[in-house]
Amino acid sequence: MTTRAAPSETITITTTRQELDRLVIFSRAEWNDWMRQRQMVQQQVAAMRQARQQRRQEIALQVAAARARLMAAQSKKRRARRQDVPDTLLLSPEEAARRLSLGRTTLYALMKSGQVSSVKIGKRRLVPARAIERYVLELEGLYEAQQG
16 A cells, blocks of 8 residues: 655555454454443442442541530530539548649649648548638638738
């Protein structure tokens, strides 16, 4: 076969039957079948992506609901801790700290410095309710002295 590319030059292309057979891979029916299969695979992939996205959204909703339940439970615990400690003569350091609206570490520091007295019964360290009252009165006295 001879093709004319430009008026001044001629290009000759020769092909054999074997070369043509190698170039023609699919018949028209095979091509159409392959294209249908490709479209089906693409649709399946799109469906899988959509299902994965929906699953992610469901998981995100479940996580949000679990967080809300956890926060509600923690809030409930905090409210229970804030409730007034019943009137008892001896308080645990945690109860005394709650009554003074202080942290445990701060109360232990006050006990160590002697500002809040404590007693030891067995292995347990307890704070007398009167020691808390005395500490508050001392604080009020210091406040009044500074103001007066």
